[in-house]
Structures are given as C-alpha cells and as structure tokens.
Amino acid sequence: MKAGDPCAGIPPAPAAGLRSPVPRAAPFPGVDAGDPIQVDPQPMSLDRNLLRRLVSIVGPDAVLTDPDRLLVYESDALTQYRHRPGAVVLPGTTEALSQVVSLLHEEEIPFVARGSGTGLSGGALAVGGSVVIGTARMNRILELDPANRRARVQPGVINMDLTRAALPHGLIYAPDPSSQTACTLGGNVAENSGGPHCLKYGVTNRYVTGLTVVLPDGSVVELGGMARDEGGLDLVGLFVGSEGCFGIAAEIEVALVPEAEAARALLGIFRSMEEASRAVTDIMSRGMLPAALEIVDRETIRAVEASIFAAGYPKDAGAALVVEFDGVDAGLEDEVAAAVECCRRAGASEVRTAATEEERLALWRGRKKAFGTMGRLAPDLLVQDATVPRTRLPEVLEQVGEIGRRYGILVANVFHAGDGNLHPNLLFDRRDPDEVRRVEAASREIMEICIRAGGTITGEHGVGLDKRNYMPLVCSPEVLEAMARVKATFDPRGLSNPGKVLPDGYGPGTGAAA
C-alpha cells in the first residue's frame, strides 16, 4: 500500500455520468429489446475526493468501486432488477458507520443498507446508483445474556448463527425465515421477517427490544432497550419493518426464548389444496396452536422430487401439508393424533408421522428446499407474498390457479397456511417479453383478489421496490401521507434507501412530484 493517496490502487469509478435523480420505478418496467434485465441507465459517479474520504474512514479494502466487484451488489433476491451501486462501503463498527453516513449526508449522496442480499422485494437494490452500505463486517455477537434471555448483536450476524450461539444455554432466537442460514439480523429488522414458526411464536418485531440506530444524517440514537421501562413512543416497533428507509440499525438487542422441550411433525398428503386447507381449518378450530402449518402444491412437489433434494413426497400428490407441534413433551402425542385425525377427515390419502428427530427433519425437507428447486421448472421466478384471512385461502388458491391458467403462466404455491400467507411462485422466462408482460398482469391480478378477500399485499417479504406501486391498493392517501411524514421526520433529505416502500409523489426520495 503506497503512502500518500489512499485511493491509489482503486480503479476509477464506473462510467461517467451526472448524478441522476431517482428514476421512476414501476413494479415491472418495460423490457428493453436487447436486455431482459432492467439495468439502471445512469449509474452514479462518485467523485474521487469523496471516495478518498470514505477510504479514510473504513480503509481501502472496505470501499469497492471496481465493476467486477460491484456485480454481486447489483441485485438481491429480486433478480429481475439490476442496479449498479455508486460504490460499496463496508464499515466494521458503529462509529465507522456513523461517519460514513454523515459524509454521504453532507454530500447529499443516497445510500442503501444491505445484509446478505436475500431480500425478495428489492429492498437492497441501489436505485439511482446509491451507495450500498454492506453490513457484512459488522458480524459480531456483542453480548449473550442468558440470565435475562437477551442478546445484543451487530446487524451482519446471520440469523441461524444467533440461535446456534444461544442453544448451549437452552435458548433460541425464535423468528426463523426460510433463508435463516444466510439472512442477517439487520435484514430481519428491516423487513420484520417471519418464517414458518411465527405462527406460534410471532414475528421479528415481537423479539426486538432495543436498537442503536444511525439516522440518515449520521447521528446515533438509542431506541428502547430491555433495561428501560416501557413508555413513550414505540420507536423500536416503528423502526422494525421500515426497510432501511429510516436509517441503519448498528446494534440490535433481541429477546431469546427457551428452546421447546420437544417437537413433533406430521405430513399429510392430499389430492387437492382445497382438502389440505380444510385440514388446516379443522386443526385451528379445534383450539390447537401448532408451531407451524405449511402447504406445498403439486407443481412444487414435482419440482422437489425431480431434484437432488427429493424428499419422498408422492409425485402425483395434489398438496402436502406439514404440521409441527412443539412444547412440553407430554401432550404432544395427543396433539399429533388429533391433527392426524383432522387430515384424514379432510380426505388425506396418506399421513406420515415422525418417530425420530431424523424423520421429523425428513418430513420438512420437501418444504424447506421448495424455493431452491424452482429453477428446475423455469429460468425465472416472481415470488408473491400476499396474505389473506386464513378462511379465505381455499377460494383464493382456486382463483390463483385460474389466473395462472388464463395467462398461461405456471404457478407453484408454497405457503404458511396457518397465517394465510401465500407465496405463489410465478415461473417464466425473462427472454420472452410477452411472457414477462403476462407475468406482470397475472401478478397484479393475484394481488387484487387477495386484497378483495380482506388481505394485504405483503405478509413478510416487504414492499421494497417490487410492490411500492401497489401500496395505494391497501393504504389510503391519508395513510400514505402519514407514512411520508414519518419518513420525512427521520430523513428530511430523502437519502436513506430512496425509491422504496412509498409510491411516487409521497415525499423525498420517492421521485416525481411530491
């Protein structure tokens, strides 16, 4: 490393261009004939002096500008979009994060925080060439406090790693999104993540008890805290699920819960999703509260069984239902027996129960690997996240099927049946512009029928970029304005994750007329 210019050795920033305003982002922008991926037309150019100052805060290894290294940061798990960041900065401490954000604020450069990039709503996309602030180096568990059932972590800690650290003390971190072996706590906070076990245990917002937040101007504030008495506005509850629009969580305090003594699972095989949903309703109306209730449909089962993750689900099954109970060992067998009865009564062709822990994990495998095997069915995937009241599931699923058939789009359903949280996976090939248009139209119609059934547009993946233009379907103008006011209070300059959550016209950072 040469003395003198700390930027020596860093390649110049990508294609020169003026700092672009935040582009209008449609949920599924028109496809350019030559390039099926929506690429941001005017990536931002950061001046060398700014880069130099960033390097002086975090060191040269922590500022990325080489297009080859930026590639992975151009997308998150919403792969239809690609937005090249102006740069990627990787601070390691709260202090460094604060200084980075202060600097960007001073220069009026927009930024977006990124954990592992597993988000499904485009929340980490660097719209308008924002600077990506990655939390990968802020990956330490700062404090594990089993006596008070709490932990304090940096945002880059991986969800599963926290549970692994807590297990020796008989404790777990309860929210278990399906991506938990990769996703970070910071990402979980941003999206208010759920997961199969949130049916019984609740979502992330129930378990975050305190936050140290770097606000969009770089100042650091403490919100909540388990050592603090409750009272005053619930700013922790407000920040969780704010999708990076209010600042960046630099430290996260969470509540841990005792690991259940035992868990029992069963798998019901049905001829149709209708039957599987009836079993779910029956189970819930008997006053049971399972730890998880998950359904996968025929298309998903076919995909899984044709893959290396084949779980032994019958390939001609119409639907498979995984039910899990956990808690004190005594009494679990009775609950399983009652659930088996509900499955049979609903017409299950087969019910399998697990006698050992290995068998229980095997029952889950088809469900857990479902998402990963979709690639067998088509090159591209649009995952929806609509949630409806549970009793409306059967009719909504039928309508989803009808929509898929009408548009000639293959739809594979995986969902959290107990919460009414659907994940229709729309399968397509992005090289076919007509198919892309049909997927967009089908997607919107699915969203609309879910809302008409009393539901919402997103149960756990967040609004991000993907669904911001659907917000008016579920929020009145007064509510959107109230949200915009809160956003403006945190972020008057509109620099923190612009172009996300709120549709155009609602305040700084959303583009177009405000």
Next chain:
Amino acid sequence: MTPVADRRGGVLARLATLLGEEGVGAESEVAVARPADEEEVSAVLRLAGEEGWSVLPEGAGVGGELSPLRGRVAGAPGIRAPELILSTLRLRGVLEHEPADLTVRAGAGRTLGEIQDAVRGAGQWLALDPPGGEGVTLGGMVATGSAGPLRILYGRPRDQLLGLILVDGAGRILRLGGKVVKNVAGFDLVRLSTGSRGTLGVVTEVTFRLYPLPEADRTMVWSGMDLREGWELGRRLARLPLPLAGAELLAGGWPSPLDGPGVRVLLRLVGSGPALDRMRAGLLEAAGLPLAELEGEASARAWATLAEEAGQPGPLLRVHVLPERGRELLPTLQELPFDRLALHLLVGTFRIAPGATAAPGGYERLLEPIRIAGGSLRPVRRWPGEGGAAGEDGLPETGTDAGGRTGGLAGRIAAGFDPRGILPGSWREGWR
C-alpha cells in the same frame, strides 16, 4: 383571560352543536366531549385545533395511569388541566368476531370484559391481562400499550393488534393495518400508535387476534419467605425452560386469593392437561410443595384480582431493571414501608404501592441503587398534594430520559400527527 367557567361554557356550547346533547358532558370543571364514531372524533379534534383547546383523551379510567374525570389531573399544582376531555366510551362501533380466523374487530370504547364474553362461546379469548383488569377499554389498552403477566407467553397488545383506526390531532382518519396476522405493507404505524398515550390521536376501532382458550389453567403459589428468599426462588423457577403464562412475586397486603404469609411467588400454567401435569411435576421437584394450587376459574380469578389492583387509587411507583439485576434492589426494598409490591419475574418491573401513609422521602433511598443497577423509576400516580410534573415536588422520575436519548425524534414524529399541538404530548409536561 376568561375565567375557567366561562371558557368551559363556550366549549360546551360549540360541542353541543357538533355532537348533540348526549355527546357533551359537564360533570367536572373541564368540558367533556363524547363522540360516537370516528367522524365525530375528527370534528371535535378539528374544532379543538381551530379554537386552540388542549385535549386529553380518556377511556374507562381504571388502567392505573390517570383519570381526569376522577380528579387525578385537574387541580394539582403545577399541572395544567386540559380544556377538553375527550371520552371514548361511546365509541362502541362494531363487534365483529370471526371465529374461524381467530380475529375480532370492535369499537375502542368497548371493554376487554365485553370482548371476552363475546368470544368465549367459541372457545377463544383475547390473551391480554392489562393493569386495571377487564374494565379497561380496548382503546385504553392500546393507548397505554400496557401488558400484564400473560405477556411472557402471548406477547403484549402491540404483538396482537392487527389493525386500528386512529384519528390524529388534525382530525385525519387513518385506517391502519388490516385483518391479517402478518402484514408488512408500509411503515408500522399500528405499533407506533400502541402505547402512544393519546399523543398521536384517538384510537376509535381496533382489530385483535384471538387465541384458543387453553384446555387447563393452573396457578401454583409458594409463600412464607422474606423478600430475598422469595426473589431467589421466583427467579429460579421463572428461568426453567417452561412455557409459563405468569410469574409474579407478591409482597404486602393483597386481597384473597393473593394473600398469604410472607412473600409469595405465583406461577401460572396453561395448556393441555398432560402438559400441565408434567410441568407441575418439574416445579414440585424444583421448589417443593406450594402453599396453594388453583385450578380453572379460581386460577383465572387470582390473576384478574392482580390486574384489578393496579387500577386502585393511591400512589403507585414503577421501578424497572433487567430481571436478574432486581437482586441489587432487594436490600433497600426490604427496609421500605409499602402496602403492596408486585414484581414480574421475567420482565423485571416492580410495581409498588407505597400506601397513603408512607412519605415520598423514604423512597429516595431507592434512587441510587436503581441508578447503579442501570434501571429507572417512574411515578405512575403521585401522592396526594404532590407536584405533578417531572422534576417538580415529590419523587423525581429517573432513568427514563427517552427524549434525550432519541434527540427529540419522538417529539418531532408526534408533532407530525398533532401539528396544532392540542394532544397531551404537546401541552402536558413530561407526557412523552
């Protein structure tokens, strides 16, 4: 400055034209508005904004915090009385129970007890036991965000609320959230509203998730210890990996069935019969035979009694530390006189009723141990004759400087909802 009575007359007259005679009351020296739905709430708040009236929303007044209509606000030196009390009791609205979805939607003026009665037939309940008991209104429960012992198993009101209607200080009617248990569409204004204590607006309707009524409900009571022994036992039991539905330490004079010699430790178990038997066996092994075991109705009644006590008049202090650090406060607490003390063993909050005869001066000895333990003290209700605002005469609030820690963020957020400054956060000292 017009005399109080004249101003009140003017306020009442304006309100009567808006709400009709049944919507207006004058039973205290402060005018009372009783709107019947969100449109009327909006009209009242808009009028108050135009006229510059300070407004204080009130529910049933049993939740243990303040009750203007019961004389806990007006008249105390140093406290500015509101010009208008907005009672939510006529906001009864709908009562829509969807048993198959396990949700209930109801007007904020309805009480918790009313909801429990309405859903019990379907074998369900709202798994919340706030201070004040079943007489609290749904709106009051949401406004205070207060939770009782059940929170360790079921979560707090903020975790069970699916949606609500909030009329903000400018009279804007905001329909927030929805009817589904998982909803991340936009910023979480439902959670922001919960516990906002009237600083953002008036809650007129709520949608809660319900739970199945547990098959069995059992309370075990150990007693006969001093404060230190009780705390050690209570903490040891509470930390067992059992799905407890309540873990409290009680000291002082509590009504039956919460009475008993010495300090008592109460644990509540809910669930299936076999699970409870198994848990009971584990507890007997850990702690020996309890003084008493209550089943079913009797168990529920015990915890209802605990909740109702919190709504009783008289000074009340909240002392909060991380649960394990409560140990550091015991020597001082052991020497202080009090009528009743309750400690939530897994949350770390002591609720202390010092009694009418105990003087605030003695309690100042607690301040230093609290500070060392990193905790806080908040007087919820003051001694009669004591100054009302933080920092004035009487026991000071300590360790709760939320405003300072957030750099005024909370105040600016609230101001967005209350631009004219008519709601308590704007005009009442220390409300935020």
